[in-house]
Amino acid sequence: MRTLVVGDLHLLGSTVLPLVTAKLSDLAVDQVVLVGDYFDQWSETGNSELYQRELVFLTDWVTALRAQGTPVVCLLGNHDVPYLTGSLSHYSSADPVVGRKISAGLFQLGCQLALKSDGYLLSHAGFVDTEAPEPWYFAPLSREHLSDLNRLEHNVGFSRGGLARWGSLLWADFDTELSGYFNPDYPRQIVGHTPVPQLTRECAGGTIIDVDTFSLFSNHRPIGNGDLLLLVEGRVQTISTDFIQALAIKQAQGDLFPPSSQNWF
Template sequence: MGRKLAIGDIHGGLRGLVQLLERIDLTPEDQLIFLGDYVDGWSDSANTVTYLIELAKQNSCIFIRGNHDDLAHRWLETGELNQKWLEHGGQSSIDAYRNFSEDEIKAHLKFFSEMFNYYKDDQERLFVHAGFTNLHGPDFEYHETGFYWDRTLWEMALSLNENLQPDHQFYPKRLQHFEEIFIGHTPVTRIGETTPVHKANIWNVDTGAAFKGPVSAIDVNTKEIYQSDPVHELYPGESGRN
């Protein structure tokens, strides 16, 4: 029986991902759940997608859609350019695809289109890039963009009184649907942390790979944490999203 590993935001930092998987000592029995944002940041955005496509032929992989993945997908498919996207890593993805063939881009479009907005396992654990807003759970969400854009789930967990118990009438209903929730999207470096952070029943696995942090993974059963070196150290001369 292999491990089930949730992996946080990568942002084109393929060297960090490869180093992370080496440190995990990955086996074909391990299942990998990627929490989104594979592109936009370091120069290997397109190469990261190619690597993940090949990795999925060897391991059971679930790819969650991140907001940067959605924006890059829109550009690849229609040429849509979002100014905010360009300012926050999109240009690195445009540059990364310059020498890709039509067939390679076609394979990448298939990869982007087949991502999941969220995934629930058989132990009542949710895996989603950003969060959800509907009090009845993600299955009742009105707009799918919330899954990869909304930050209020994490903000709520950060502000929650730690003494408030799940059976209390004021305990957030959104948190009561799952035993655990694994997210990315909001770097924990914003609160001065460099390893995945646990608040309420949420684990945030985005450790700032787009900036000065590493790519991180967590064994969802044992809570063992694995990390690459800070990704910016693996891309000397580049600025990422700094």
């Protein structure tokens, strides 16, 4: 199995996903995994048109790939779950139309919490200490699990501003929680959630890899280099992309996050 893993998107799908498309045939990819956090971006919370445009781009992109026979697994991140549960965060879009459309879109995509592939456990933020996946994490989310999902979304550790001892698989911080205290039953994990300059690997008794290379600083400059991860029969390869150039071109054209024509916030 050849699995291409894509980090957090945060309303950058229309910039990032074409770069992913360009790699698929050369790399003979069998399966694509998106690690979640499709929505929310610094200073764009009120840009409802951006949210809706990126939602359509994401669902169209995933639907087209699946129709062509390439499975796409869409994991859920802490920035996605509030739109499903209705328990919005300070960083969520407060527009009820946006929220309703995102919720419908995430259900349509069949988003799930975790995936096992080639000996690795993939999730948005990872499994710390005794946190372990339950069977429903591996299936497309159904409405009966929304209260469980809400509980996981509110399980935030100290280092991310919460009161829990550890963050859940939606919140575990890579540096302070996951890399040092991963669940020893799952020593091979791939996650997003914590922005990194490049694919980051911790090997203190395990192989814990962070793929969150598309996240931006609050001034919309890139933190990461836009690398992707290719998992081939249990081995990991780094796949570089033109993310930095693509981002710079869109920024120069004022086309990265075009302002909403009805931006009341």
